[in-house]
Amino acid sequence: MKSARITGPNEPLKVVELETPHPKDNQVLIKVKAVGVCHSDLHLWEGGYDLGDGQFMKVTDRGVKFPVTPGHEIVGTVEEFGNDVKGFSKGDSVLVYPWIGCGECPACKVNNENLCDTPKSLGVFQDGGYSDYSLVPHFKYLAKLNGVDPESATSLACSGLTAYTAIKKSNQNSPEFLVIIGAGGLGLMGVQIAKAITKAKIICVDLDDRKLETAKEMGADFVMNSKDTETSNKIISVCNGKGADSVVDFVNAPPTAKMGLTVLRKRGNLVLVGLFGGSIDLSLVTIPLKSIIIQGAYTGNYSDMLELLELARKGTINPMISKRYSLESANSALEDLKARKIVGRAVINP
Ligand code: NAD
Numbered sequence: 001m002k003s004a005r006i007t008g009p010n011e012p013l014k015v016v017e018l019e020t021p022h023p024k025d026n027q028v029l030i031k032v033k034a035v036g037v038c039h040s041d042l043h044l045w046e047g048g049y050d051l052g053d054g055q056f057m058k059v060t061d062r063g064v065k066f067p068v069t070p071g072h073e074i075v076g077t078v079e080e081f082g083n084d085v086k087g088f089s090k091g092d093s094v095l096v097y098p099w100i101g102c103g104e105c106p107a108c109k110v111n112n113e114n115l116c117d118t119p120k121s122l123g124v125f126q127d128g129g130y131s132d133y134s135l136v137p138h139f140k141y142l143a144k145l146n147g148v149d150p151e152s153a154t155s156l157a158c159s160g161l162t163a164y165t166a167i168k169k170s171n172q173n174s175p176e177f178l179v180i181i182g183a184g185g186l187g188l189m190g191v192q193i194a195k196a197i198t199k200a201k202i203i204c205v206d207l208d209d210r211k212l213e214t215a216k217e218m219g220a221d222f223v224m225n226s227k228d229t230e231t232s233n234k235i236i237s238v239c240n241g242k243g244a245d246s247v248v249d250f251v252n253a254p255p256t257a258k259m260g261l262t263v264l265r266k267r268g269n270l271v272l273v274g275l276f277g278g279s280i281d282l283s284l285v286t287i288p289l290k291s292i293i294i295q296g297a298y299t300g301n302y303s304d305m306l307e308l309l310e311l312a313r314k315g316t317i318n319p320m321i322s323k324r325y326s327l328e329s330a331n332s333a334l335e336d337l338k339a340r341k342i343v344g345r346a347v348i349n350p
Protein backbone atom coordinates (compact mmCIF):
# COMPACT_ATOMS: atom_id res chain seq x y z
CA MET A 1 0.00 0.00 0.00
CA LYS A 2 1.01 3.62 -0.51
CA SER A 3 1.20 5.94 2.50
CA ALA A 4 2.20 9.60 2.93
CA ARG A 5 4.21 9.65 6.15
CA ILE A 6 5.65 12.23 8.52
CA THR A 7 9.29 11.24 9.04
CA GLY A 8 10.19 14.06 11.42
CA PRO A 9 9.11 17.57 12.46
CA ASN A 10 8.68 19.89 9.46
CA GLU A 11 10.24 17.35 7.06
CA PRO A 12 8.26 17.01 3.80
CA LEU A 13 5.88 14.03 3.98
CA LYS A 14 7.30 11.00 2.17
CA VAL A 15 5.07 8.82 -0.01
CA VAL A 16 6.29 5.28 0.59
CA GLU A 17 5.28 1.77 -0.40
CA LEU A 18 4.50 -0.37 2.69
CA GLU A 19 3.28 -3.93 2.98
CA THR A 20 -0.54 -3.99 3.04
CA PRO A 21 -1.54 -5.51 6.40
CA HIS A 22 -3.83 -8.55 6.58
CA PRO A 23 -6.47 -8.11 9.30
CA LYS A 24 -6.70 -10.72 12.07
CA ASP A 25 -9.40 -11.49 14.68
CA ASN A 26 -11.47 -8.29 15.15
CA GLN A 27 -9.40 -6.16 12.79
CA VAL A 28 -10.72 -4.62 9.57
CA LEU A 29 -8.75 -3.37 6.57
CA ILE A 30 -10.32 -0.25 5.05
CA LYS A 31 -9.74 0.89 1.48
CA VAL A 32 -9.52 4.64 2.07
CA LYS A 33 -11.77 6.75 -0.13
CA ALA A 34 -11.21 10.13 1.54
CA VAL A 35 -9.36 11.43 4.58
CA GLY A 36 -9.90 14.90 6.06
CA VAL A 37 -6.97 17.28 6.50
CA CYS A 38 -7.16 18.64 10.05
CA HIS A 39 -5.16 21.43 11.63
CA SER A 40 -4.10 18.82 14.21
CA ASP A 41 -2.21 17.06 11.37
CA LEU A 42 -0.29 20.33 11.05
CA HIS A 43 0.58 20.41 14.76
CA LEU A 44 1.75 16.78 14.45
CA TRP A 45 3.82 17.69 11.39
CA GLU A 46 5.33 20.66 13.26
CA GLY A 47 6.26 18.24 16.04
CA GLY A 48 4.20 19.68 18.89
CA TYR A 49 2.33 22.49 20.58
CA ASP A 50 3.20 26.01 21.68
CA LEU A 51 3.09 26.20 25.48
CA GLY A 52 3.91 29.93 25.57
CA ASP A 53 6.97 31.69 27.00
CA GLY A 54 9.18 29.99 24.40
CA GLN A 55 8.22 26.50 25.65
CA PHE A 56 7.17 23.71 23.28
CA MET A 57 5.39 20.42 24.03
CA LYS A 58 6.89 17.78 21.72
CA VAL A 59 4.51 15.16 20.37
CA THR A 60 7.33 12.61 20.76
CA ASP A 61 7.22 13.28 24.53
CA ARG A 62 3.50 12.41 24.41
CA GLY A 63 4.14 9.01 22.81
CA VAL A 64 4.17 9.78 19.08
CA LYS A 65 6.78 7.80 17.14
CA PHE A 66 8.02 9.02 13.75
CA PRO A 67 7.66 7.93 11.02
CA VAL A 68 3.88 7.97 11.33
CA THR A 69 1.07 8.11 8.78
CA PRO A 70 -1.25 10.99 9.78
CA GLY A 71 -4.97 11.23 9.04
CA HIS A 72 -7.74 10.66 11.58
CA GLU A 73 -10.84 11.59 9.50
CA ILE A 74 -11.08 8.34 7.54
CA VAL A 75 -13.88 7.14 5.27
CA GLY A 76 -13.64 4.11 3.02
CA THR A 77 -14.94 0.68 2.20
CA VAL A 78 -14.38 -2.60 4.00
CA GLU A 79 -11.76 -4.51 2.03
CA GLU A 80 -10.87 -7.49 4.24
CA PHE A 81 -11.58 -8.53 7.85
CA GLY A 82 -10.52 -10.97 10.57
CA ASN A 83 -12.49 -14.09 11.57
CA ASP A 84 -14.20 -12.50 14.61
CA VAL A 85 -15.68 -9.51 12.77
CA LYS A 86 -19.48 -9.39 12.81
CA GLY A 87 -22.00 -7.22 10.97
CA PHE A 88 -19.77 -5.99 8.14
CA SER A 89 -19.30 -7.20 4.57
CA LYS A 90 -16.76 -6.42 1.90
CA GLY A 91 -17.62 -3.14 0.17
CA ASP A 92 -19.56 -1.56 3.09
CA SER A 93 -19.00 2.21 3.21
CA VAL A 94 -17.83 3.19 6.67
CA LEU A 95 -16.62 6.09 8.81
CA VAL A 96 -13.80 5.21 11.22
CA TYR A 97 -13.82 6.34 14.86
CA PRO A 98 -10.13 7.20 15.39
CA TRP A 99 -9.97 8.14 19.10
CA ILE A 100 -9.01 4.69 20.28
CA GLY A 101 -8.25 4.18 23.98
CA CYS A 102 -6.69 1.48 26.15
CA GLY A 103 -10.08 0.03 27.14
CA GLU A 104 -9.05 -0.17 30.83
CA CYS A 105 -8.79 3.36 32.29
CA PRO A 106 -11.72 5.18 34.00
CA ALA A 107 -12.52 7.13 30.80
CA CYS A 108 -12.53 4.05 28.56
CA LYS A 109 -14.72 2.18 31.09
CA VAL A 110 -17.48 4.77 30.53
CA ASN A 111 -16.90 4.72 26.75
CA ASN A 112 -15.07 8.04 26.60
CA GLU A 113 -12.10 6.56 24.77
CA ASN A 114 -11.28 10.04 23.45
CA LEU A 115 -10.21 10.95 27.00
CA CYS A 116 -8.11 7.81 27.60
CA ASP A 117 -5.02 8.06 29.85
CA THR A 118 -2.88 6.26 27.26
CA PRO A 119 -4.48 7.00 23.88
CA LYS A 120 -3.77 5.01 20.75
CA SER A 121 -5.54 7.33 18.30
CA LEU A 122 -5.30 6.53 14.60
CA GLY A 123 -3.23 9.03 12.65
CA VAL A 124 -1.44 10.17 15.82
CA PHE A 125 -0.16 7.28 17.94
CA GLN A 126 -0.65 4.64 15.23
CA ASP A 127 -0.80 4.90 11.46
CA GLY A 128 -3.84 6.69 10.05
CA GLY A 129 -5.53 7.42 6.77
CA TYR A 130 -3.07 9.32 4.53
CA SER A 131 -2.80 5.98 2.79
CA ASP A 132 -4.75 3.87 0.31
CA TYR A 133 -5.41 1.28 3.05
CA SER A 134 -5.87 1.67 6.80
CA LEU A 135 -5.96 -1.09 9.42
CA VAL A 136 -8.63 -0.55 12.09
CA PRO A 137 -7.93 -2.60 15.26
CA HIS A 138 -11.58 -3.52 15.98
CA PHE A 139 -14.83 -3.46 14.02
CA LYS A 140 -16.51 -1.64 16.96
CA TYR A 141 -14.77 1.54 15.73
CA LEU A 142 -16.65 1.52 12.42
CA ALA A 143 -19.97 3.17 11.59
CA LYS A 144 -21.87 2.48 8.37
CA LEU A 145 -22.54 5.58 6.28
CA ASN A 146 -25.97 4.38 5.10
CA GLY A 147 -26.40 7.13 2.55
CA VAL A 148 -24.26 9.93 3.99
CA ASP A 149 -21.92 11.41 1.37
CA PRO A 150 -18.49 9.81 1.99
CA GLU A 151 -16.40 12.96 1.64
CA SER A 152 -18.63 15.05 3.92
CA ALA A 153 -18.65 12.21 6.44
CA THR A 154 -14.87 12.44 6.96
CA SER A 155 -15.25 15.55 9.10
CA LEU A 156 -17.67 13.79 11.44
CA ALA A 157 -14.73 11.84 12.91
CA CYS A 158 -12.94 14.94 14.17
CA SER A 159 -13.94 18.48 13.19
CA GLY A 160 -17.67 17.77 13.44
CA LEU A 161 -17.28 15.53 16.48
CA THR A 162 -15.13 18.03 18.38
CA ALA A 163 -17.45 20.89 17.47
CA TYR A 164 -20.43 18.79 18.65
CA THR A 165 -18.87 18.07 22.07
CA ALA A 166 -17.80 21.69 22.48
CA ILE A 167 -21.17 23.14 21.48
CA LYS A 168 -22.95 20.71 23.85
CA LYS A 169 -20.70 21.96 26.68
CA SER A 170 -21.35 25.58 25.70
CA ASN A 171 -25.10 24.92 25.73
CA GLN A 172 -25.15 23.82 29.38
CA ASN A 173 -26.18 27.32 30.54
CA SER A 174 -28.78 27.70 27.75
CA PRO A 175 -27.01 30.68 26.18
CA GLU A 176 -28.92 33.55 24.65
CA PHE A 177 -25.70 34.67 22.96
CA LEU A 178 -22.95 32.25 21.88
CA VAL A 179 -19.62 33.45 20.48
CA ILE A 180 -17.73 31.10 18.17
CA ILE A 181 -14.09 32.10 17.64
CA GLY A 182 -12.38 30.68 14.52
CA ALA A 183 -14.35 29.89 11.35
CA GLY A 184 -12.05 27.12 10.10
CA GLY A 185 -12.87 23.43 9.67
CA LEU A 186 -14.00 23.12 13.27
CA GLY A 187 -15.61 26.53 13.70
CA LEU A 188 -17.81 26.29 10.61
CA MET A 189 -19.07 22.90 11.81
CA GLY A 190 -19.58 24.58 15.19
CA VAL A 191 -21.80 27.25 13.63
CA GLN A 192 -23.97 24.64 11.87
CA ILE A 193 -24.24 22.47 14.96
CA ALA A 194 -25.00 25.44 17.23
CA LYS A 195 -27.75 26.45 14.82
CA ALA A 196 -29.17 22.93 14.97
CA ILE A 197 -28.97 22.14 18.69
CA THR A 198 -29.02 25.47 20.60
CA LYS A 199 -31.42 28.37 20.76
CA ALA A 200 -28.55 30.88 20.94
CA LYS A 201 -27.88 33.85 18.69
CA ILE A 202 -24.51 33.05 17.14
CA ILE A 203 -21.68 35.56 16.83
CA CYS A 204 -18.75 34.24 14.77
CA VAL A 205 -15.27 35.78 14.86
CA ASP A 206 -12.32 35.21 12.50
CA LEU A 207 -9.53 37.16 10.80
CA ASP A 208 -10.67 36.25 7.31
CA ASP A 209 -13.74 37.87 5.72
CA ARG A 210 -14.21 34.99 3.25
CA LYS A 211 -14.58 32.53 6.10
CA LEU A 212 -16.91 34.90 7.93
CA GLU A 213 -19.07 35.12 4.81
CA THR A 214 -19.34 31.30 4.83
CA ALA A 215 -20.14 31.36 8.57
CA LYS A 216 -23.04 33.68 7.80
CA GLU A 217 -24.32 31.33 5.09
CA MET A 218 -24.13 28.49 7.61
CA GLY A 219 -26.27 30.28 10.16
CA ALA A 220 -24.20 32.81 12.14
CA ASP A 221 -26.41 35.75 13.15
CA PHE A 222 -23.47 38.17 13.45
CA VAL A 223 -19.92 37.95 12.07
CA MET A 224 -16.96 40.06 13.16
CA ASN A 225 -13.41 40.35 11.94
CA SER A 226 -11.11 40.46 14.96
CA LYS A 227 -8.55 42.55 13.06
CA ASP A 228 -10.87 45.37 14.18
CA THR A 229 -9.57 46.42 17.63
CA GLU A 230 -13.13 47.27 18.73
CA THR A 231 -14.36 43.68 18.26
CA SER A 232 -14.71 42.85 21.97
CA ASN A 233 -16.72 46.02 22.63
CA LYS A 234 -18.88 45.32 19.58
CA ILE A 235 -19.60 41.79 20.80
CA ILE A 236 -20.57 43.03 24.27
CA SER A 237 -22.87 45.62 22.78
CA VAL A 238 -24.57 43.03 20.51
CA CYS A 239 -25.10 40.96 23.69
CA ASN A 240 -27.29 43.68 25.24
CA GLY A 241 -24.26 45.34 26.85
CA LYS A 242 -23.85 42.39 29.28
CA GLY A 243 -21.59 40.09 27.27
CA ALA A 244 -21.96 36.57 25.93
CA ASP A 245 -23.34 33.66 27.96
CA SER A 246 -20.97 31.22 26.25
CA VAL A 247 -17.84 31.36 24.13
CA VAL A 248 -16.29 28.47 22.21
CA ASP A 249 -12.71 29.21 21.17
CA PHE A 250 -11.68 27.02 18.22
CA VAL A 251 -8.33 28.87 17.98
CA ASN A 252 -7.29 29.16 21.64
CA ALA A 253 -4.28 31.40 21.25
CA PRO A 254 -3.52 34.37 23.56
CA PRO A 255 -5.51 36.99 21.56
CA THR A 256 -8.60 34.78 21.21
CA ALA A 257 -8.60 33.41 24.77
CA LYS A 258 -8.25 36.98 26.10
CA MET A 259 -11.13 38.08 23.90
CA GLY A 260 -13.22 35.15 25.12
CA LEU A 261 -12.66 36.13 28.75
CA THR A 262 -13.33 39.81 28.02
CA VAL A 263 -16.68 39.26 26.32
CA LEU A 264 -17.91 36.62 28.78
CA ARG A 265 -20.72 37.82 31.02
CA LYS A 266 -21.36 36.91 34.64
CA ARG A 267 -22.14 33.15 34.96
CA GLY A 268 -20.53 32.70 31.54
CA ASN A 269 -19.09 29.51 30.11
CA LEU A 270 -15.82 29.45 28.14
CA VAL A 271 -14.97 26.29 26.19
CA LEU A 272 -11.38 26.07 24.90
CA VAL A 273 -10.89 23.77 21.92
CA GLY A 274 -8.13 24.99 19.59
CA LEU A 275 -4.54 23.86 20.01
CA PHE A 276 -2.84 26.97 18.62
CA GLY A 277 -1.54 27.38 22.18
CA GLY A 278 0.50 29.91 24.08
CA SER A 279 -0.25 31.25 27.55
CA ILE A 280 -2.07 34.18 29.15
CA ASP A 281 -2.28 35.87 32.57
CA LEU A 282 -5.56 35.23 34.38
CA SER A 283 -7.15 37.79 36.66
CA LEU A 284 -7.91 35.27 39.42
CA VAL A 285 -10.44 37.28 41.36
CA THR A 286 -12.61 37.76 38.28
CA ILE A 287 -13.34 34.04 38.08
CA PRO A 288 -15.22 33.73 41.40
CA LEU A 289 -16.69 37.23 41.20
CA LYS A 290 -18.18 36.50 37.77
CA SER A 291 -18.67 32.82 38.65
CA ILE A 292 -17.51 31.75 35.22
CA ILE A 293 -16.66 28.25 34.00
CA ILE A 294 -13.52 27.64 31.93
CA GLN A 295 -13.31 24.17 30.43
CA GLY A 296 -11.61 22.21 27.68
CA ALA A 297 -13.11 19.92 25.06
CA TYR A 298 -11.23 17.15 23.27
CA THR A 299 -12.83 15.36 20.30
CA GLY A 300 -15.83 13.20 21.32
CA ASN A 301 -16.93 9.63 21.95
CA TYR A 302 -18.24 6.97 19.56
CA SER A 303 -21.93 7.53 20.40
CA ASP A 304 -21.56 11.26 19.70
CA MET A 305 -20.18 10.32 16.28
CA LEU A 306 -23.26 8.16 15.63
CA GLU A 307 -25.55 11.04 16.67
CA LEU A 308 -23.72 13.33 14.25
CA LEU A 309 -24.00 10.82 11.42
CA GLU A 310 -27.75 10.85 12.03
CA LEU A 311 -27.80 14.68 11.85
CA ALA A 312 -25.88 14.50 8.55
CA ARG A 313 -28.24 11.82 7.22
CA LYS A 314 -31.23 14.09 7.93
CA GLY A 315 -29.44 17.02 6.27
CA THR A 316 -29.47 19.05 9.53
CA ILE A 317 -25.74 19.51 9.14
CA ASN A 318 -23.87 19.58 5.87
CA PRO A 319 -20.09 19.50 6.25
CA MET A 320 -18.39 21.57 3.58
CA ILE A 321 -15.58 20.03 1.53
CA SER A 322 -13.92 22.71 -0.56
CA LYS A 323 -10.74 21.12 -1.89
CA ARG A 324 -9.42 17.71 -2.90
CA TYR A 325 -5.83 16.47 -3.11
CA SER A 326 -4.09 13.29 -4.22
CA LEU A 327 -1.88 11.35 -1.79
CA GLU A 328 1.18 12.60 -3.71
CA SER A 329 0.15 16.20 -2.97
CA ALA A 330 -0.34 15.65 0.79
CA ASN A 331 2.39 18.24 1.40
CA SER A 332 0.46 20.88 -0.56
CA ALA A 333 -2.67 20.06 1.45
CA LEU A 334 -0.86 20.80 4.71
CA GLU A 335 0.90 23.88 3.28
CA ASP A 336 -2.41 25.29 2.00
CA LEU A 337 -4.08 24.72 5.39
CA LYS A 338 -1.16 26.45 7.10
CA ALA A 339 -1.42 29.40 4.68
CA ARG A 340 -5.17 29.61 5.60
CA LYS A 341 -6.16 28.96 1.97
CA ILE A 342 -8.79 26.33 2.82
CA VAL A 343 -12.37 27.32 3.55
CA GLY A 344 -14.12 24.53 5.47
CA ARG A 345 -12.39 21.18 5.03
CA ALA A 346 -10.00 19.72 2.46
CA VAL A 347 -9.75 15.98 1.87
CA ILE A 348 -7.12 13.71 0.39
CA ASN A 349 -8.37 11.04 -1.99
CA PRO A 350 -5.69 8.32 -1.91
P1 NAD B 1 -8.33 25.63 10.52
O1 NAD B 1 -6.95 25.98 10.14
O2 NAD B 1 -9.26 25.03 9.54
O3 NAD B 1 -9.08 26.93 11.12
C1 NAD B 1 -8.52 27.85 12.01
C2 NAD B 1 -9.30 29.16 11.86
O4 NAD B 1 -8.90 30.07 12.90
C3 NAD B 1 -9.03 29.88 10.54
O5 NAD B 1 -10.26 30.24 9.94
C4 NAD B 1 -8.23 31.12 10.94
O6 NAD B 1 -8.46 32.23 10.10
C5 NAD B 1 -8.74 31.35 12.35
N1 NAD B 1 -7.82 32.10 13.22
C6 NAD B 1 -6.50 31.87 13.43
N2 NAD B 1 -6.00 32.77 14.30
C7 NAD B 1 -7.03 33.55 14.67
C8 NAD B 1 -7.16 34.67 15.54
N3 NAD B 1 -6.11 35.13 16.23
N4 NAD B 1 -8.38 35.24 15.68
C9 NAD B 1 -9.45 34.77 14.99
N5 NAD B 1 -9.39 33.73 14.14
C10 NAD B 1 -8.19 33.14 13.97
O7 NAD B 1 -8.16 24.69 11.79
P2 NAD B 1 -9.19 23.57 12.36
O8 NAD B 1 -8.94 22.28 11.67
O9 NAD B 1 -10.55 24.16 12.43
O10 NAD B 1 -8.59 23.41 13.84
C11 NAD B 1 -8.61 24.50 14.77
C12 NAD B 1 -7.78 24.15 15.98
O11 NAD B 1 -8.46 23.13 16.73
C13 NAD B 1 -6.40 23.58 15.67
O12 NAD B 1 -5.47 24.04 16.65
C14 NAD B 1 -6.62 22.08 15.80
O13 NAD B 1 -5.44 21.37 16.07
C15 NAD B 1 -7.55 22.08 16.98
N6 NAD B 1 -8.31 20.84 17.16
C16 NAD B 1 -8.69 20.56 18.42
C17 NAD B 1 -9.41 19.42 18.67
C18 NAD B 1 -9.85 19.08 20.05
O14 NAD B 1 -10.37 17.98 20.22
N7 NAD B 1 -9.70 19.95 21.03
C19 NAD B 1 -9.78 18.56 17.60
C20 NAD B 1 -9.39 18.92 16.31
C21 NAD B 1 -8.67 20.07 16.09
Ligand code: ZN
Binds near residue numbers: 038039040041158
Ligand atom coordinates in the same frame (compact mmCIF):
# COMPACT_ATOMS: atom_id res chain seq x y z
ZN1 ZN C 1 -8.70 16.59 13.74
